[in-house]
Amino acid sequence: MHGNDPLGIAVIGTGRMGADHVRRIDRVISGARVAAVADTDAERAKAVAAGIDGCTVHTDPAAAMAPPGVDAVLIASPGPAHEAALLAAFERDLPVLCEKPLTPDAASALRVVEAEQELGHRRVQVGFMRRYDAEYVRLKKLLETGQLGRPLMLHNRHRNVASSPFFTSSMLITDSVSHEVDVTRWLLGQEITAVTVHAPGSSPGAPDGLRDPQFVVLETDGGALSDVEIFVNCGFGYQVQAEIVCERGTARVGDDHHLVANVAGRWGGTITQDWTERFDQAYDDELRAWVDTTCRGEVGGPSTWDGYAAAAVCEAGVRALEEGGRVAVELAEKPALYG
Numbered sequence: 001m002h003g004n005d006p007l008g009i010a011v012i013g014t015g016r017m018g019a020d021h022v023r024r025i026d027r028v029i030s031g032a033r034v035a036a037v038a039d040t041d042a043e044r045a046k047a048v049a050a051g052i053d054g055c056t057v058h059t060d061p062a063a064a065m066a067p068p069g070v071d072a073v074l075i076a077s078p079g080p081a082h083e084a085a086l087l088a089a090f091e092r093d094l095p096v097l098c099e100k101p102l103t104p105d106a107a108s109a110l111r112v113v114e115a116e117q118e119l120g121h122r123r124v125q126v127g128f129m130r131r132y133d134a135e136y137v138r139l140k141k142l143l144e145t146g147q148l149g150r151p152l153m154l155h156n157r158h159r160n161v162a163s164s165p166f167f168t169s170s171m172l173i174t175d176s177v178s179h180e181v182d183v184t185r186w187l188l189g190q191e192i193t194a195v196t197v198h199a200p201g202s203s204p205g206a207p208d209g210l211r212d213p214q215f216v217v218l219e220t221d222g223g224a225l226s227d228v229e230i231f232v233n234c235g236f237g238y239q240v241q242a243e244i245v246c247e248r249g250t251a252r253v254g255d256d257h258h259l260v261a262n263v264a265g266r267w268g269g270t271i272t273q274d275w276t277e278r279f280d281q282a283y284d285d286e287l288r289a290w291v292d293t294t295c296r297g298e299v300g301g302p303s304t305w306d307g308y309a310a311a312a313v314c315e316a317g318v319r320a321l322e323e324g325g326r327v328a329v330e331l332a333e334k335p336a337l338y339g
């Protein structure tokens with residue numbers, strides 16, 4: 001990157017999230033351009049790159065990071081492909097925005113933590129975009145004022161209209177509750193020490209064999225409890241809500257009452273239908289923050305360590321779902337690199 005040239009980004013994975021991030025880089029935010037795309041599905045990559053000046057198209061993620069003019073990497077391939085893409089970016093010492101999950105399990109996430117330590121500096125921002133959502137940011141700032149006192153409980157609700165066909169019972173935790181795991185650690189500034197999962201009878205709206213909904217209880221090292229209702233086939237809307245209960249007050253986000261209309265003898269509003277609608281602004285702000293910090297030669301936002309901690313908690317959650325009972329979370333020692 002030279003002078004005021006836009007940051008050249010290689011986008012790895014051009015499916016739903018990748019294509020949306022390409023649009024965002026190309027048309028929404030300033031200071032960056034899509035320099036390359038890679039997808040194992042060449043036609044998809046080609047279609048997403050169409051009309052973007054100077055954007056090279058690849059099927060191999062490492063090859064997409066090689067052309068001159070690639071200054072940074074955005075990973076939006078499926079979770080199991082993240083480790084290889086992250087290590088390829090580290091080979092070139094490129095800054096990375098990696099969609100959640102960092103990797104799908106604790107062992108691979110720890111390998112990424114170790115590889116980043118070998119580089120000797122932080123390179124990765126993990127795509128936990130709720131940290132950029134205006135409502136969550138306001139909640140975090142309110143907690144930091146101390147007015148509400150110490151947090152005691154966080155109640156989270158996370159509902160999707162319908163799950164994708166390949167969704168499994170454990171993915172309700174690893175793919176969906178991973179967001180609440182990060183929100184809990186970030187809002188409370190505490191580590192999660194144990195997980196319990198309860199699964200009521202499945203909803204008739206869930207595909208056969210899918211344990212949906214589930215109720216997850218996270219315990220923290222600060223003595224707080226965070227519970228999560230995860231329901232990925234609720235049928236009616238995309239809802240992400242959180243209420244924090246503290247010693248002297250409570251606060252909640254996600255009520256979705258942005259517009260209330262009075263018409264034909266009724267009042268009411270609409271419910272968002274998916275994450276791209278509910279978190280559109282948060283994704284914009286997340287990407288803008290990443291481009292800005294990268295252009296300044298800095299790294300911010302959720303770290304590789306946060307990605308590892310989330311993976312370890314989710315892994316404990318999957319064991320709690322499969323084996324029952326309360327499963328303790330064992331974290332490796334936190335390297336100095338992550339403060």
Ligand SMILES: NC(=O)C1=CN([C@@H]2O[C@H](COP(=O)(O)OP(=O)(O)OC[C@H]3O[C@@H](n4cnc5c(N)ncnc54)[C@H](O)[C@@H]3O)[C@@H](O)[C@H]2O)C=CC1
Pocket residue numbers: 012013014015016017018038039040041044059061076077078079081099100101127128129175275
């Ligand atoms: N932050 C958020 O709210 C959300 C994050 N995500 C995350 O974004 C990532 C992508 O998810 P989606 O776009 O929904 O999936 P998707 O299935 O729509 O797209 C994935 C794309 O990656 C390609 N691909 C597969 N293996 C690859 C490899 N080794 N190298 C390059 N490309 C490869 C596929 O051909 C596909 O085009 C996942 O990590 C997912 O968890 C997804 C939805 C919301």
Ligand SMILES: O=C1[C@@H](O)[C@H](O)[C@@H](O)[C@H](O)[C@H]1O
Pocket residue numbers: 160175176179232275
């Ligand atoms: O990250 C996401 C998806 O991968 C996940 O499957 C959904 O449940 C979440 O709501 C969405 O934010």
